[in-house]
Amino acid sequence: MVLKIGVIGVGMIGQDHIRRCIEVLNGCEIVAASDINLEHVKAVLKKYKINGKAYTEGLDVISSPDVDAIIVASSGPSHEKYVLAAIEAGKPVFCEKPLAVTAEGCQRIVEAEMKAGKRLVQVGFMRSFDSCYRKLKEMLNTRELGEPLVVKCVHHNSEVGDSYTTDMGITDSMVHEFDIMRWLLDDDYETIQVVSPRITKYAHTGVQDPQLVLLRTKKGILITIDLFVNCQYGYDIRCDVVCEDGIAYMPSPLQVQTRTKGKFGEHVNTDWRERFIVAYDIELQSFIDNAKNNIVMGPSAWDGFIASKTAAAGMKALESGEIVSVNLPQCPSFYKK
Amino acid sequence: MVLKIGVIGVGMIGQDHIRRCIEVLNGCEIVAASDINLEHVKAVLKKYKINGKAYTEGLDVISSPDVDAIIVASSGPSHEKYVLAAIEAGKPVFCEKPLAVTAEGCQRIVEAEMKAGKRLVQVGFMRSFDSCYRKLKEMLNTRELGEPLVVKCVHHNSEVGDSYTTDMGITDSMVHEFDIMRWLLDDDYETIQVVSPRITKYAHTGVQDPQLVLLRTKKGILITIDLFVNCQYGYDIRCDVVCEDGIAYMPSPLQVQTRTKGKFGEHVNTDWRERFIVAYDIELQSFIDNAKNNIVMGPSAWDGFIASKTAAAGMKALESGEIVSVNLPQCPSFYKK
Amino acid sequence: MVLKIGVIGVGMIGQDHIRRCIEVLNGCEIVAASDINLEHVKAVLKKYKINGKAYTEGLDVISSPDVDAIIVASSGPSHEKYVLAAIEAGKPVFCEKPLAVTAEGCQRIVEAEMKAGKRLVQVGFMRSFDSCYRKLKEMLNTRELGEPLVVKCVHHNSEVGDSYTTDMGITDSMVHEFDIMRWLLDDDYETIQVVSPRITKYAHTGVQDPQLVLLRTKKGILITIDLFVNCQYGYDIRCDVVCEDGIAYMPSPLQVQTRTKGKFGEHVNTDWRERFIVAYDIELQSFIDNAKNNIVMGPSAWDGFIASKTAAAGMKALESGEIVSVNLPQCPSFYKK
Amino acid sequence: MVLKIGVIGVGMIGQDHIRRCIEVLNGCEIVAASDINLEHVKAVLKKYKINGKAYTEGLDVISSPDVDAIIVASSGPSHEKYVLAAIEAGKPVFCEKPLAVTAEGCQRIVEAEMKAGKRLVQVGFMRSFDSCYRKLKEMLNTRELGEPLVVKCVHHNSEVGDSYTTDMGITDSMVHEFDIMRWLLDDDYETIQVVSPRITKYAHTGVQDPQLVLLRTKKGILITIDLFVNCQYGYDIRCDVVCEDGIAYMPSPLQVQTRTKGKFGEHVNTDWRERFIVAYDIELQSFIDNAKNNIVMGPSAWDGFIASKTAAAGMKALESGEIVSVNLPQCPSFYKK
């Protein structure tokens, strides 16, 4: 059996998912796609030699009887509508982040999915499919090193355009850490604080870069996130976990080390695409494999909701400079893992 | 379309391929299997819930009209017969190493395949499917570091049983390097020398361990292979390539580094299964994906033949202590890449 | 010329300095020593075959006409008295930390030294003599990496006895970072915050371990200190400096890497003695070499005073959980470097 | 007491030793120096503000009653004469390598020194004073890793001038490994083989670069030396010791690691001066400290003799391409350590 997928939104990310389905993944085909610009949808389908239907309205993709499962890759504000419609239609939906642009929107999705009585939504947080994070979690799960006490994250990015704001550091960049730390530690947040260090000369005017976030979990674990989006040297995601009996360091992706031109060393990833390209493949293959068995796993609507709530608390912490309560609701048993 | 596979030999390796096809790989099913012990075949098929035919004769697997492609995982001396029959039947065949137990046997396969007019044989050298070797080759292919001059291989294994002989160091262990170095360097061998260092106390009586082999290629590249099959500390495959403008070091597989119990470090692979498990998966998936398109790629019968010829020269070098000519025949255009 | 040294206090640290002068360093001899227990002084002098004077009163060591320079290694509360007396006598004095037990005591020493019109006091902060810190500072001073923005310190210690309190984390352990960060960054502190993560099961009752301190400097640099005094795995001092154009990582001391028993890695230092033993040697040799030329360099009374002020602010931050002003006075030109 | 040193030869190396004695080391002064060019000696003495005697004849330095100990830094062919004269005068002599330009010359020095009845000669092999080699030897001496079986040396140099010949690879470059391997392993050589890999495009016409040397010791240990004197990337000395229970890797000198400009890595030493500068200091300080106590330690005339004999066998091996016997004489008890 082959999973028939409809794609809503064929901008950069949507097209990338189409390419992935066609060229990299197994067990799926693209049967429909939509975009506000119909000619654009047709051009994309043609480019990948796809004999599928082209729509201007995403809801038509969802209601198309050919379509088994949905990928939502349209603009952020439209996500909620499409995800709710997919739930309504009872079709598995893979939704790029954000799940919704507000915590309230996420909550509406959570409620709709619970009402539907089964998981239908996978949110596009790809890090839990990355082999570096997985290796780290495996090690922690052995409990060889005892309980985690302090986790130090690094999230460095070469440079950002001038549309990037200080807020986006929290809502777009660190939201990945907000999600993956819950996955890694099986824990939730109690408080968040945002610290603003000396600003790099490479930051655009008015942008606070770097930023340091401190999260405290219900178990008392302290998480620091060192975000630096104009770090110049490359894209660099790291995670050190200080435990009672030792420290675990997340590995970096495989690189050939060299000695050349007076240096011993290795390449640092250039950007997030290069760093996580395999994770994106595994993430979507996993969605496909599960959808064929009529199940949905991976990051849930609840995870998207919590990430959104945490980011909202982070925004308050940024504005106030204070330690702010995250106030997360209890996880319903429906979403317990 | 699903590739229907017949498996000849359901010992440890054959069973492992069956497990792989069932649990890990895509696009294939097992439809037949053989073993001298029929009850054993039936038990294996049952274990994996396979509704396939059980034979005592491998040739029946090959001639079965259900079977699209063959995996040969029987004992070494039977490989030649089965591969020749598969060629005769025009069916793609994946043959575990050795392709044949003599260079002459390999040559007969090469000749049969050339006569058949298309590649049908993939030999089970898995290293070219390993991401560490691939990363290294990519780096070398950029020619950023200029031409390779000296390659230093390490092939260390924790320990071997008492059936392991000095000869097997060359014919079973280093044969992997004999193959992969040709792939890495696009080169062939001219001479081989075997050097016998001080013997570890862990070697069984009469076994020379470690051994150092020196290969000289047609381009003059010097390859050293430091083989040590009772190294105690783990399974460790490394490869440093000294080039005109720098050195490239093959990466080791991803490991979580830790600081614990007075040490900073990481796990060394325990054995070849752990080290190359993913490469085995990719190797066979690649065979399957290609066979479905009616082509065969990867290590060829010619590669198996050359590895065998090189090992034979290595045996002469071991016995004589001299630098021995490898005398490789010219590669027919049929096998040129 | 040989520098004639008098040692006040022959407990563990005093004896260690005597051993160092006798067995390791050049250009000095021990001519007098004191301790409340006269028999103990005599025994120590005898043990090292020193033909020197034994006193019960440290002031007698200082006033002895034989003595060119003083080492103060007595109990903390007596330091101020002896350092003031050495200044009064115009003799160079090396004082183990703390310079005085209160910031006010340190200030009295600063004032006395300024009145004396020349530097006479070196405080026993040894880290600036450590080759790892020196290498790091050299690198930063090239400004190849631009301005420092965030500095992440690790100060991990295997275990502490049950007399160790939470306060000592700040006043005894992190005081080393308080000093060395000013040296590394040529900067002073504005605020300090103490964060209390989940407590390790290895902490004695009532002790907060680990602790995380955040310091903000006048230039806006953010310094984090991850202190963990029951980390079990060894003694580990690290420092990552995130700059505008890259990150510098302080090296660890030279260790032989090994592959053995299933691990690739290296020894982590066992304790601070092992980690800093060479720095202690260089620190005191530097004092001796300078004293022979009638000068005093290295960590000054002012540095001791500022470390003490910072620790006092740290104590307030620990108690309140708030971000506390450090309120450092302006450095007098007398102490400018 | 201060050791009064006379320096024979004030070329680059002689001047460097003078600078070292004046600016870096303790317990010595320069009281005389010689050079064929008297004005040059005077200029050098003046440059370092040395009030010493200037001679044109090195023998006058040796016979000067002011002089306690000699440094021989003149041209190679004159070393033997001066060392013999220093022995005759009963004065400790530090002789830069080579001890003499022939094995016979070295032997004459050995005989003279044995006749004198006490060690007077230290040869300028500095590597045993290098902390990286010392750390490695300490580790091996614990026997934690069992007996050494194979040692893999790397001796890479950025580039050489056009006066550098293939022979010099053996007599000037690898002679350092010939000496240090005996020190490291407490062993002597039986055979030597020279292998000539593909030549780098950076080698001057007629020069074989890289070269690989294989030494076999009396205990059967196999030593490989990978010499590459136009490696372009820097100066790089490494040593991996494969033992029965694991591998020890000699550390490289401390470097600050960085992430910058798309690379994670560290500086490789530029040349041998930078790599071994501290070893040169310790080497000569050790000579001085010992000479003040009327003893001589460190690399002996015997060591210089054996290095010379090994290099001579290496030359034969280079010419013949064969495995050549080194034929080392038994070490007299006079030189046993």
Ligand SMILES: [Mg+2]
């Ligand atoms: Mg995503």
Ligand SMILES: [Mg+2]
């Ligand atoms: Mg295989």
Ligand SMILES: [Mg+2]
């Ligand atoms: Mg100290």
Ligand SMILES: [Mg+2]
């Ligand atoms: Mg030398």
